[in-house]
Amino acid sequence: MKAITVEPHKPGTARLEDIPEPDARGGSVLVEAIAVGVCGTDVEIVEGKYGWAPEGKTRLVLGHESLGRVIDPGPSSSFKRGDLVVGIVRRPDPVPCPNCAVGEWDMCRNGQYTERGIKQIDGFMSERWRSEPEYAVKVDPSLGLLGVLLEPTTVVTKAWEQVLAVGQRAFWVPETVLVTGAGPIGLLAALIGKLQGLEVHVLDRVESGAKPDLVRALGATYHSGSVADVGFQPDVIVECTGVGQVIGDSVKAVAAGGVVCLTGVGSGGRTVGLNTADVASNVVLRNNVVVGSVNANKRHWYRAGRVLARADHAWLARLISRCEPPAAFTHALARQPDDIKVVVQFADA
Numbered sequence: 001m002k003a004i005t006v007e008p009h010k011p012g013t014a015r016l017e018d019i020p021e022p023d024a025r026g027g028s029v030l031v032e033a034i035a036v037g038v039c040g041t042d043v044e045i046v047e048g049k050y051g052w053a054p055e056g057k058t059r060l061v062l063g064h065e066s067l068g069r070v071i072d073p074g075p076s077s078s079f080k081r082g083d084l085v086v087g088i089v090r091r092p093d094p095v096p097c098p099n100c101a102v103g104e105w106d107m108c109r110n111g112q113y114t115e116r117g118i119k120q121i122d123g124f125m126s127e128r129w130r131s132e133p134e135y136a137v138k139v140d141p142s143l144g145l146l147g148v149l150l151e152p153t154t155v156v157t158k159a160w161e162q163v164l165a166v167g168q169r170a171f172w173v174p175e176t177v178l179v180t181g182a183g184p185i186g187l188l189a190a191l192i193g194k195l196q197g198l199e200v201h202v203l204d205r206v207e208s209g210a211k212p213d214l215v216r217a218l219g220a221t222y223h224s225g226s227v228a229d230v231g232f233q234p235d236v237i238v239e240c241t242g243v244g245q246v247i248g249d250s251v252k253a254v255a256a257g258g259v260v261c262l263t264g265v266g267s268g269g270r271t272v273g274l275n276t277a278d279v280a281s282n283v284v285l286r287n288n289v290v291v292g293s294v295n296a297n298k299r300h301w302y303r304a305g306r307v308l309a310r311a312d313h314a315w316l317a318r319l320i321s322r323c324e325p326p327a328a329f330t331h332a333l334a335r336q337p338d339d340i341k342v343v344v345q346f347a348d349a
């Protein structure tokens with residue numbers, strides 16, 4: 001079968017190639033791939049900056065934002081042939097650490113977790129893949145291709161859970177949220193903010209196009225420019241750019257008692273002239289919390305499924321800005337100005 005594979009930490013090694021059918025040890029549920037979303041992590045892996053091949057192998061099947069159709073549910077699952085499913089990305093570490101032991105693998109303490117398509121387990125960019133029944137999640141059939149948005153929605157669902165958990169440390173009734181970055185993660189964070197009844201603001205660099213339109217269609221306010229210019233102090237900032245300047249500005253701009261949740265994984269960039277002690281005093285004197293959030297556990301996968309099922313499907317469909325066939329995966333990985341979520345499409349939904 002065809003698969004998109006890469007040799008991690010070796011730039012320029014990604015290719016579409018024939019590999020053997022998925023090994024039965026990968027789980028009893030056999031799935032036909034429909035689509036796999038592409039994100040910044042995939043680009044980093046292809047550029048040789050991130051990613052790990054399975055033990056004893058040199059190449060990794062790429063892709064962690066899956067959507068597929070069950071071909072064979074196997075002997076012990078509640079799935080039926082034809083069900084739409086997505087595969088959970090992370091597996092607990094084998095020790096296990098206390099968090100992995102209770103199913104909170106997204107909070108793994110020892111870093112020995114594995115991740116499909118990222119860290120030591122093959123991903124979903126192959127014509128067929130397998131999953132253990134407990135790591136496959138059924139998707140509402142009405143979503144069709146939109147089910148490919150489930151994985152990024154889980155990441156944002158977890159981030160919001162972190163924000164609200166932190167908020168419980170004191171009396172706190174948040175009213176406003178600023179989301180920085182109007183990519184898929186930012187737009188999905190804005191969607192969840194709206195579903196919670198908050199006043200939602202989204203900031204990005206672009207002044208026109210799909211991003212501002214999507215923000216307005218959600219009933220939220222769009223800002224272009226810098227966080228310092230939004231003109232109010234948000235109770236919550238969900239930071240989805242990973243850009244140093246935006247992060248620094250966010251920590252300064254959040255309201256007293258507010259929470260800044262960092263979801264973007266950036267690196268390098270321009271050094272921002274922030275004085276750490278000054279930033280810290282600002283955080284101390286205003287009881288702010290800066291919390292990082294990565295990945296998601298099963299609770300978030302189920303909640304995210306509900307978010308997508310409840311959301312306006314026409315709005316969600318506008319997030320998928322491009323579908324490319326597997327043979328054009330290089331094209332899928334190359335960002336174009338109007339891209340929001342690009343997917344590699346293996347079959348019709």
Ligand code: BGC
Nearest residue numbers: 039041089115118155294295
């Ligand atoms: C994925 C997460 C993963 C993280 C770090 C993100 O792109 O969505 O599931 O934990 O990368 O590897």
